[in-house]
Amino acid sequence: xxxxxxxxxxxxxxxxxxxxxxxxxxxxxxxxxxxxxxxxxxxxxxxxxxxxxxxxxxxxxxxxxxxxxxxxxxxxxxxxxxxxxxxxxxxxxxxxxxxxxxxxxxxxxxxxxxxxxxxxxxxxxxxxxxxxxxxxxxxxxxxxxxxxxxxxxxxxxxxxxxxxxxxxxxxxxxxxxxxxxxxxxxxxxxxxxxxx
Amino acid sequence: xxxxxxxxxxxxxxxxxxxxxxxxxxxxxxxxxxxxxxxxxxxxxxxxxxxxxxxxxxxxxxxxxxxxxxxxxxxxxxxxxxxxx
Ligand SMILES: [Zn+2]
Numbered sequence: 001x002x003x004x005x006x007x008x009x010x011x012x013x014x015x016x017x018x019x020x021x022x023x024x025x026x027x028x029x030x031x032x033x034x035x036x037x038x039x040x041x042x043x044x045x046x047x048x049x050x051x052x053x054x055x056x057x058x059x060x061x062x063x064x065x066x067x068x069x070x071x072x073x074x075x076x077x078x079x080x081x082x083x084x085x086x087x088x089x090x091x092x093x094x095x096x097x098x099x100x101x102x103x104x105x106x107x108x109x110x111x112x113x114x115x116x117x118x119x120x121x122x123x124x125x126x127x128x129x130x131x132x133x134x135x136x137x138x139x140x141x142x143x144x145x146x147x148x149x150x151x152x153x154x155x156x157x158x159x160x161x162x163x164x165x166x167x168x169x170x171x172x173x174x175x176x177x178x179x180x181x182x183x184x185x186x187x188x189x190x191x192x193x194x195x196x
Numbered sequence: 197x198x199x200x201x202x203x204x205x206x207x208x209x210x211x212x213x214x215x216x217x218x219x220x221x222x223x224x225x226x227x228x229x230x231x232x233x234x235x236x237x238x239x240x241x242x243x244x245x246x247x248x249x250x251x252x253x254x255x256x257x258x259x260x261x262x263x264x265x266x267x268x269x270x271x272x273x274x275x276x277x278x279x280x281x
Contacts, residue, residue, distance in 0.1 A: 032241040032242055033241050034239055034243065034244070034255075035253070035255075036239075036253065077242075078243065114254075158243060178243065178244070181258040181269040182258075182262075182265075182267030183243075183260065195262055195265065195267075196267075
């Protein structure tokens with residue numbers, strides 16, 4: 001018979017190094033929702049990148065024709081859960097930004113349903129972010145942000161906007177929805193950037 | 197024109213927030229509807245509580261709580277009416 005007493009003698013040595021401070025492992029996938037789940041028909045779906053010079057637009061079929069990647073990554077929610085080794089498939093933002101030129105350094109992600117979140121452009125490029133359309137080999141459920149969500153796994157998961165529809169370039173790092181209402185402007189889990 | 201610093205708000209706000217907020221009415225910035233907070237749609241998630249207009253679903257208010265800290269946001273209302281007894 002054995003038992004484990006949390007926080008008693010040397011437990012910290014056993015702590016998984018993939019877990020940022022203040023996080024606990026989960027095996028399910030808790031859903032956070034600040035509103036009704038938008039039901040977005042792929043026939044009406046489009047994704048846009050908006051710059052000071054104009055709009056780049058992809059229909060669902062055009063988007064499906066882009067080269068996609070498999071992504072294996074850990075995700076960290078600000079509400080203290082982390083999930084390790086999740087599997088996604090999506091289009092890298094490096095691909096989407098290939099022909100996009102802008103003088104602006106910041107991005108506001110906009111979602112169907114009205115949600116917004118801000119991310120600096122240099123944290124979306126160089127293999128750091130995707131527009132994901134599959135989770136665990138299946139099309140992304142509406143409750144997990146389908147048909148497509150932003151995936152920025154090195155930041156807290158509220159930055160990985162569900163139901164994403166556009167990325168709008170902006171000259172300043174303006175705060176998005178949760179960032180205006182108490183959450184951190186940047187959201188690095190390794191620095192515990194949870195709140196203002 | 198002279199102004200007071202933010203500390204001067206503490207007294208008055210503490211007074212107003214002793215009222216039952218659910219009975220207070222607010223005007224929605226989205227559609228202009230004036231309604232009691234009790235009629236609004238409230239979405240709770242571990243990240244925070246979001247209060248939406250029952251008429252147009254525009255976000256009226258947010259509440260984020262983290263231990264001793266709490267953030268009350270009223271970005272979606274133009275004004276709140278509080279009835280004084
Ligand atoms: Zn309204």
